[in-house]
Amino acid sequence: MPVADELYRSADLLVRARTGCDSSYCVVTFDSFTDRRTLDREGFGEAFFASRGVNAIHILSRDNDWYLLPDIEPALAAAAKAARPFDRVSAYGSSMGAYAAIRLGRLAGATTAIALSPQFSLDPRLVPFEDRWDPDARRLDYEIERRLALKGFVASADIFYDPTDRDARHVELYRDRLEVRDVRLPECGHPVTGFLAEVGLLQPAVLEAAQGTLDRTAFEREALAMRGRSPQYYATLAHRPGTPQKKLELARQAYELFPNDVGYIARYAQALSAAGRNDEATAKFDEAMAIEPDHLTVLTRLCEFLASSRRLPAARAVADWLSRLHPGAAPIEAFRAELNRPRLADAPALLRRWRGRLSG
Template sequence: MHQALFRSDNLLVRRSGARGGAVIITFGSYVTEPTLKRPGFAEEFLRRIGIDAIHVINRRNRWYQHPERAAALAAVAAAARGYDRTITYGSSMGGYAALRYAVACGADTAIALSPQFSADPQVVPWETRWQADVARTRFAELPFVGAEQQYVFYDPRVAPDARHAAMIAEVGGAMCIPVPYGGHPVGPLLVETGALQHAIRAIVAGTFDPVSVRQHIRRERHRSQHQHFALARHCAARHPETALRLLERAAEIEPESHILSARAVLLDTLGRSHEAAPLHLAALRRTPGNTHARISFAMHQEIMGDPAGAARSLREAATGRSGSMLLLVRVRQVRLWLRRHRLRVIDHWLERAIARSAGSRFHASIVRRIGEHVS
């Protein structure tokens, strides 16, 4: 059963399932297409294990800083009354919302995977991800007041996520569960090992034990393609052949688009572009809307002497995109244009400027300024 509880141009609140003893309120995470016509976060999983859910679905990446936020949360709180347990749940931007709005939803517990404490540059000036989206967001955050119980799963080797987790623990008193080499976000690794299903059931039942969850992850991580992918990303620069083997193993477990594309990019880097070509195409066949895979294919086309094809691929990658994702494509388009018009000196200068910016404390503000004008 699906029931719409609230709808605006930015947000949709929808109930799923018949009334039971517990309800989980989910918040959508980062989206690549601005639409409300998609399933709620973890909707199929919660339906399968028989837990009622209320899904908050976002159209844009604004960290829920919408003028109608209070009305949407009031609709959620009204729908959640009468349950024995009310739990908020989300990943990354959705994890931010699960922590920040648990009390407003009437929840006693919050579960967050790789969340941000904040994305407001005034609060976390060191956060450099998603800055083109942040540039279009007007933050109106209230002081952090967390739920009675808060569980944060994060990868301590992803430096920004570790800093966010530390802030959440310090201000909100959350229990933080490190998941080494889980990447951002850690959800796929937790799902593939079965640890997430185990943890959510235990949290609902009030029997959660973080030590047993971490032991479970260590036991089962060998069968997680996401674990192999995260390890490959960590070692690719220094040990590309090892990274290739890890990505091959990941593809054997589950040949997802990002795995195939990462293998192809590494082969291009190693000068084995003829081996990379079928992997690029397979990645796009599997997930045509994967912007990163299409950008990578454009780079491959240029390597293979087809700059016109690369330009078409980048135009396709830009279609329907906005914010940080669109900025990434626009930078690639500018650099390709420079190379096609024999302006490689300017392209090299731009490459060095980007590298210097990425290592400076002004990087986030520079990207935000540029992001304000990307369309």
């Protein structure tokens, strides 16, 4: 396994290289949205690339700042210097990381990107339809985004996305900026990374794209044939319009495919609640909490359940616990403020909105 070499570190950014492998190509990764607000963690795909003998450079952000940080350019320059010896350099990321891979990849030495469910921007002036990352989106410095847009975009990208999701609107905005090579995965959700991992296609897709050998048409056909094996596929369908009973059946299918995953247990619990089966929903939340009591998605969905059941003191207690687990996180503080508003008749709808932003 190649030795890790730290190339750049500041309070908010880290660049680490694992190079020296025999391959003539290199991947520059950008980490995705994280609950672990520390730089002392693995880079995106770090263990995988090292185990496969792939040269890789990993860029990490301490918080979910979408890499719009004052010192992002020297960090990218450090990555570009390390990537210079390689014949082919691809930027790689998922969601927030995919945004950075496309928009900042060129400054990190890449000419192309492997982007899983990227956003075009979070700037409300550019994407007024996007609200999944509020209130984080309101604190970002879009002047940095505008300045880097003049020089950071890669020339081309393999973009894997769900064309039935809001992500498709982001992909359309990229078409005037670069060559978009579509890999369409309908009804596979955001990000499609989870779906691809569940059906065993993530690793081969990334390796083939990194080497420039991906057959996108054949890959789409294979992925669509495997959707029924993926809990994310059923969970995505469960969030689309439909009757509570239909949504419950889909959530149950997702849960049964991956019964030990706390996220799918919590989604199933929510569907049970929406179908009026609160006792069963409570049992499923207990099941999820027994596996992972501090899980962000479980706790935010539990808050919604408690508020919808008008157990507001309990919902506030869970929100306070979330705040202690993730001190200073803007979405959680906004979540708590909504719960503590004097007028809470609209609490369930508000909580659904905040849950999507916290765990999406």
